[in-house]
Amino acid sequence: MSYEPIFRLPSSSIVDALAFSPRLDWLASGDQKGFVKIYETVTGMERHVFEFDDPVTSLTWHPKENTIFVGLGSGVVAFIHDFKNLGRQVASGVKGAEVYTISFSSSGRKLGMGIGQEVHIATPTTDRGYATTTIFPQPLEDSKTGDARIRSRGIHFIESEKQMIVSYLNHGVICWDIYTRSPIWTIAHSHVPGFIGHSHVSSDERFICINNLATGFDVYNIKSRTLVRSLQVPSHRERNVPLVSCFLRDRNVVITASHDGEARVWHVGSGMLMQKLPTASSSSIRFICAGNFRSRGFIAIAPSSKDSGVSVWKELSAPRGALSDIASTEVIVGLCVVLLLAIVCILVWHPALIPEDWKSLAEVLFRWKKTAYSMGLESVRRGRKLGAWIAQVLGIAKRNKRRFIRLPEL
Structure with missing residues (x-):
């Protein structure tokens, strides 16, 4: 230590x-x-x-x-x-x-x-x-x-x-x-x-x-x-x-x-x-x-x-430890969401998986669209949180205005 x-x-x-x-x-x-x-x-x-x-x-x-x-x-x-x-x-x-x-x-x-x-x-x-x-x-x-x-x-x-x-x-x-x-x-x-x-x-x-x-x-x-x-x-x-x-x-x-x-x-x-x-x-x-x-x-x-x-x-050991903390709570979840989105794209657009009937195709697209939308929202939320942490580490986070506040007389 x-x-x-x-x-x-x-x-x-x-x-x-x-x-x-x-x-x-x-x-x-x-x-x-x-x-x-x-x-x-x-x-x-x-x-x-x-x-x-x-x-x-x-x-x-x-x-x-x-x-x-x-x-x-x-x-x-x-x-x-x-x-x-x-x-x-x-x-x-x-x-x-x-x-x-x-x-x-x-x-x-x-x-x-x-x-x-x-x-x-x-x-x-x-x-x-x-x-x-x-x-x-x-x-x-x-x-x-x-x-x-x-x-x-x-x-x-x-x-x-x-x-x-x-x-x-x-x-x-x-x-x-x-x-x-x-x-x-x-x-x-x-x-x-x-x-x-x-x-x-x-x-x-x-x-x-x-x-x-x-x-x-x-x-x-x-x-x-x-x-x-x-x-x-x-x-x-x-x-x-x-x-x-x-x-x-x-x-x-x-x-x-x-x-x-x-x-x-x-x-x-x-x-x-x-x-x-x-x-x-x-x-x-x-x-x-x-x-x-x-x-x-x-x-x-x-x-x-x-x-x-x-x-x-x-x-x-703090830099590596800090990254592992984020990875365990944010990065891993984010990667899982991205992986699920990739699977969705493969299932929807892979030629071998597209049904011949256009009605069936529309149903598949609609079903997967709802799933992809919810997963995308979660991915964006996690991505913003990870981005804020990276900005904080790099020292580029926006600085709040200093506030001088006096308490009432005690």
Whole structure:
């Protein structure tokens, strides 16, 4: 598994959040000026721009719908559906506290939110909105860092959405029972060398990678809560900021941020450094996100420098994988339709198959004409869809006009 750079997205402000859409059609970025920008993942073209009154602190996509959720520094979680249904907010009842993290369950029925000192779960309402239905108690264990602030740094749903793992800045990692709101197990903060800056759980729910804000990253086995691997990242006295990690397609491979402008890809089992992904800056990496869909894989990296832009990397097998994805769903069907049309033509116009009686010939032509017409419509539809995909890959798709939209004052 290796990656290559494909383009760099310009930015005029520090990017604090990145998120790929579930099918990798879009990449969303959120910055400290309050802008959310939507790019085409394949071409890097900017398609939509939305402006909020507060800095964007977190982003996540709904796993089933074309809806993006935006956490703001004011405590508001807004959401945009199909890039047009604007101004809607999750009814959390909290304002004035920063949204530190937001995360969806795999089904999309539960939205976890870390807002200020509280951790919420919001669920859909009858008017296609979202509202808080569960608020978890604060950690009982006292902080061993001397800092009593309660800050969630990662929220992860596991066990068919019956449990939720929350990592805290000063209070370790707690797995909560969602229905009873009681703790099931913990990874005590004493087991982690420093504060917790960020956490990420592998898609198979086997591992959790924790940034300990001291030596780098620690990977734990979730079932046994034992340390599997420590991944050392060079520290920087003046840049001791939270570092982000993401598990990749191979759930035994993780990418981690650093203070020197290079993201690192590790093999968890062996601890081997597999690849370094440099950015256009030597500053700390502010955010990393990774996306996988079928055989395609992408990584987006945002440095702390506002002028460095967001670098996007593609898994080397992605072009062949993307083509095979289309072939399996579009090209094969299209070829079958073309083949059927060819058979129709042979049956209708082959001399050996033409009846001597003109009345019989007319009946045959009429019958096959109806079949050919319906097949032709299907072929045209599939052909247009395939053509649109080819245009998108080649970067010749027509660019939509940028739209700057300000939400009403919150």
